[in-house]
Amino acid sequence: MTIRHPELTVRPLLAEEWESWYGTVDVAFGGTPEPPEERSLWRELTEVERSLAICDGERIVGGGGIFSLRLVVPGGAVIPLAGVTMVGVLPTHRRRGALTALMRRQLDDVRAAGEAVAALTASEPAIYGRFGYGQATRKVAVSMQRGKVRVHTPERQGQVVLRLADPRAELPRCEELFARLATRRPGTLVRQPGWERVAVLDAPESRGGFSPLQLVLAEDAESGELLGYARYAVKGEFNERGAAGAVRVRAVQAEQPWVYARLWEFLLDLDLTERVEAPSLPLDDPLLHLVSDVRHLTPRLVDALYLRLVDLPRALTARTYAQPVDVVLEVTDAFCPWNAGRWRLTAAPGGPVSCVPTEEPAELELDVRELGAVYLGGGSLAALAAAGLVRELRPGALEPASGAFRSALEPWLPHGF
Template identity: 80%
Template structure:
């Protein structure tokens, strides 16, 4: 099957075209070459059978791909989701319908495959709202000056030792810890085979003056059990005051608060460094409460993953709910009209939810984009209503439905794709 526009064809990618297709994507993103290690990994992770090429004649002028992800949703369930990636159109072919054609074909394919969700990270967020994607997760970036911030360590519940380790050598153990933590927080990707390589990708050409990736593991000295780990790189620098190195933290993970705090203490006490930076922490990360003065973190909240409900009733029935809800949602969805209409949502904590079509009067009116924003529990429907994006049609409905959508932890995307 092909999707046709004047002079434009959207069709499945052929495996032998991958290099040409990927080259067009790099041009769409400015033409900067990637280090060979990165290109090789993305070739390995690309699902060619789920990749699309927009063509003018035989020439590839646009691209889009989908990845077979599994995403944690509120309540701990893990849902299949299409990870939308590698979307780009050559500068000569923008504003000619290529992107719309790619999104149309892709969402039709995702719906046919039975995936209830599509997710993406956006190079330009305004682009994807018109295709029904809402901002579903956020992340916090921090930059701390060493010596200005102290970490409060909760009461130690056991013994631990810190050991420097090769990130690749410790990968399997760290992935086991990641998997145990994954289902606790909505938005987290349950990594499929091959994706464990991405968090330790360390192409020399992408280091920007930083050291090779380093790792410190926290272990129980008696059993050798892995209690936590951190990955980071250091950039040496000097100024008139002396050493001014920078520590760039890629990830810190631990099951117990005191271990998590101890790892941050280590990172904030590396010799010959002046600043510690991290660019992807959950919006409610414990570090924000562990430090002596949060202002010295200079926290900044930015968008992360965008969520699109492809099969609305299935998506809503699969997640958990914070409190009982019985409400009729009137949903608009111009791009995927099978989601449009009135839906009666009936749910309660720990019980199966129901979402079925109805002719009953609506309690709330909203677009599927706003449902995507609220779906993982990080954005309150009441906040969207305050922005005029959700309308309350029955007095009192907004507060109860908004509370039901919330999750205990802020949703978080652990890495890009």
């Protein structure tokens, strides 16, 4: 892909250029530098060999990187994921084709690396659809008034003790529990070494008036086994009526429903607070069924992960399907033309999956962006068809294909990158 302005080039980043490169990305995102603690962590996690610089002559004016991540797909398999990150161009160098050239180079590199899918979290979603990224996960943000919402606790299957602890000191135990739960839900990132620190990142400058990160552990009363945990922070506020503080929930994890409910009971009963905020929950989070009055959750739907099929047949055969499917897909892909064409997808629950080129008549017509949107099992082909984004060419082909792509649990991205 040629940049319209020949003075701009895209090339691999050099290790000694990281500070300049990252500072350029900071400016592209508004110019507010990150706190040293956050900047240091992202420096350690950056894969310089997978990072690109956009240059005007010798000067870096933009760039982007890739994290080598591991993604849970429907069926519980964990596949390599190219996590696209730190993409930005200085405002003085936009509208010149630099971003398009960067995305072209990135996707070519991802394909050469043998990764079937790429994904990103979008600062501006409208930008990435034209590069084939579809909205693959969403999240729900809720705010609850203390005293207005009670939590129904399922039948207890033991005795649990709640204990406050240091979030960093207990990180290894919490990560063991997170890892056991990770493959249950598509969209989850199985954390690689170093990424566990993202879960407890807590720079004072980023707290927004809230306390340092808190941790409550739910442990078995007899054995001391960790059954669940919640990370949160508290903001102390007072008004003419008295205490009006807030609780911001970072994460709640538990294997058993009754332990999960007990942790939410704790969060909804902290003294000197009147509201609890949870900015990122799955669309089908158990909390939505545990509360006494869902109207007091004031939920807000938010987009999260945008996914792109880089190697279409490898991606579609890496996951399982909820019901039998045998469908011929006519796929358009203007940016990665090797994916374009007619593909026959066949699968049965628990059986092998096949996706091969075919000359048979197409039954569904769609863009690779829509395949990315349903790849993790959220949304549906039928809903996209209702929006005019999927076309049924053979009557009766849409419904079984749409059901096959669905997953038992809604996909969810637990943290950004």
